Amino acid sequence: MPWQPWVEVSLFTAMLQRLSTLLSRQFSLIRSETIDSTFRNYAAGAGSMALVKDLREKSGAPISDVKSALVEANWDPGK
Secondary structure, three states: OOOOHHHHHHHHHHHHHHHHHHHHHHHHHHHHHHHHHHHHHHHHHHHHHHHHHHHHHHHOOOHHHHHHHHHHOOOOOOO
């Protein structure tokens, strides 16, 4: 049977399409995990900053003292 380059090209194209699909799925999982993690960190940071601001306004203490006290109290303003 003579050499048929179009057969090899079509097999190679199919392999590239499959690889592209697999990589696309993997990167979408990584991307969604990264976005979720970033959003959680941002939301937690925004909440803690609001707590520091609120306690600072109520107590009149410097920001560093308020934050240190919150860290010692495990971010529980009631302690």
